[in-house]
Amino acid sequence: MSATPHPAPVPPSGASTGSRAPAPEPQPLVVRTTRIDPLPADLTALVDLLPDTRPLTWVRRGDGLVGWGEALRLDSFGPGRFADAEAAWRATLDRAVVRDEVRLPGTGPVAFGTFAFDDGAGDHFDGARPEGSLIVPRVVVGRRGDVSWMTTVSPADQLDAPGSEALARTVRETVTSPGRVRFADGAVAARDWPAVVAEGVERIQAGELDKVVLAREVLATTERPVDPRWVLARLAAGYASCWTFSVAGMVGATPELLVRSEKGLVTSRVLAGTIRREPGMSDDDALLHAAQLARSSKDLEEHEYAVRSVARALEPFCSSMNVPDAPFVLHLPNVMHLASDVTAVLDPATHASSLTLAAALHPSAAVCGTPTTAARDLIREIEGIDRSRYAGPVGWVGADGDGEWGIALRSAELGEDPRHVRLFAGCGIVAASDPQAELAESEAKLVPMSWALGGLS
The missing domain is CATH 3.60.120.10 (Anthranilate synthase)
Structure with a gap:
């Protein structure tokens, strides 16, 4: 699935946005979580679902979350990267329409995140490279014990098929070895x-x-x-x-x-x-x-x-x-x-x-x-x-x-x-x-x- 355009990156804390025109208001996200048939009892069952080379993953002992596609990406910068990312996430949720039929940790709207070790004050920091990212996938599949689910995330004007139907439509590219x-x-x-x-x-x-x-x-x-x-x-x-x-x-x-x-x-x-x-x-x-x-x-x-x-x-x-x-x-x-x-x-x-x-x-x-x-x-x-x-x-x-x-x-x-x-x-x-x-x-x-x-x- 192709990712929708995401909002402009969050500027560093205290930075002025100058005279740039404001970014257009993004479409509210529609989030739907439904149960799916249980996944195989394999340690790699979730990872094996990933369709392409841009995976989002958090898995332990076969349980956890995987995602693909990009409904939204929230980048943040410098010493304020955590606070800015959280504020942008809360603002996104305030406008989201959510239907969660499973209600377990990891169901409903989920953002995968990664943040730089340093706070942006080092010599490498130039204010242009994001030092924090929250990514909301178009599709999330999760497992917790004997319960498996699928979440789809779409802009309000581009609704995806829900649950197992969306999973069945996913085309998976062949996984290849990196060789020597x-x-x-x-x-x-x-x-x-x-x-x-x-x-x-x-x-x-x-x-x-x-x-x-x-x-x-x-x-x-x-x-x-x-x-x-x-x-x-x-x-x-x-x-x-x-x-x-x-x-x-x-x-x-x-x-x-x-x-x-x-x-x-x-x-x-x-x-x-x-x-x-x-x-x-x-x-x-x-x-x-x-x-x-x-x-x-x-x-x-x-x-x-x-x-x-x-x-x-x-x-x-x-x-x-x-x-x-x-x-x-x-x-x-x-x-x-x-x-x-x-x-x-x-x-x-x-x-x-x-x-x-x-x-x-x-x-x-x-x-x-x-x-x-x-x-x-x-x-x-x-x-x-x-x-x-x-x-x-x-x-x-x-x-x-x-x-x-x-x-x-x-x-x-x-x-x-x-x-x-x-x-x-x-x-x-x-x-x-x-x-x-x-x-x-x-x-x-x-x-x-x-x-x-x-x-x-």
Whole structure:
């Protein structure tokens, strides 16, 4: 289905629109959600529905949402990107006509979103490149347990066929492999990255900050254009416990849930502290490594900073909160993480949406450092790459404000050239960090996307 024209981008906060004529008032959106026949009980059942190479995806353990087409796109810029996006979303909903026959989280109007890591104050910001995007698909298919549904979104004068009829009309392009993949250093070569980490350690030991998260990039060149659906299907099957996502060119499978808000209950999964899981490692060896991670003073210190930052950010919006006394070890195919699930009850008087909470939480100590401002300044000074939307919030928001937002980790950015992909990995640096060990950790964190592209067996 072809996308309808979307409104002019939201200008940066405080920016004047000058003498430009106002954009024409868009048609109100008509949103219809109906139940459809249950989908196959496969981890990739939702991803397998995607008809073309512009997918919108948020899937975990076979449940979640996928979308295609573009009924509306709301771009935002700079430090005000979250607030501007939410205001534009609320204005869109005020004019929408909604019929939701299912009434579950993810039904009715849904916008998929992705936001840049930085707030637009860095040297790369020119006021022209959107640093936040909310995209409302023409079609959304969702599954939650044994209930499957379809939502169609149309301008009032271009109504789509509802439910299963629209799904039956969808023509699906063939998914193709990217073929051979070559990897090369990004802006900072792998051999030079330990020196960047060493600089971070030195600044921490000098007392300038407590923790900083430093990232690196790897550039992939593929034989054939990358079809995101190829990558998504492999990630959804191979990393089922992660949230597989695709929004505005960012694809990945994140293990870290920035925030979920559902009917007044707020959840945030905090990951910080990592050990590599070697290929072919036995279950007994994995348990020994997990025990080693759980006793590591360096990793426990890194984790504590991250949990504190999340609890501090959520506190103004919540009436009560539960912060675990100690983390558990999350086992993934490539790594093991120290993890804590922070839960809270939303204070209804705050009227905070999931996007509001995501904005308050970002950037957490898990992806930036502590104190936040000092860590962000150091990242800008020494990291040497433009993170773009890596390590920024990615997810979805519904009409009632509920939604799920992850952190765009274990991810890649698809460029304008469909044969070129930027892969990212980052590590939390504290005073006890060893630069060579951090390089090895970053290599482990690159494995999911390298494997999904077909670059690793």
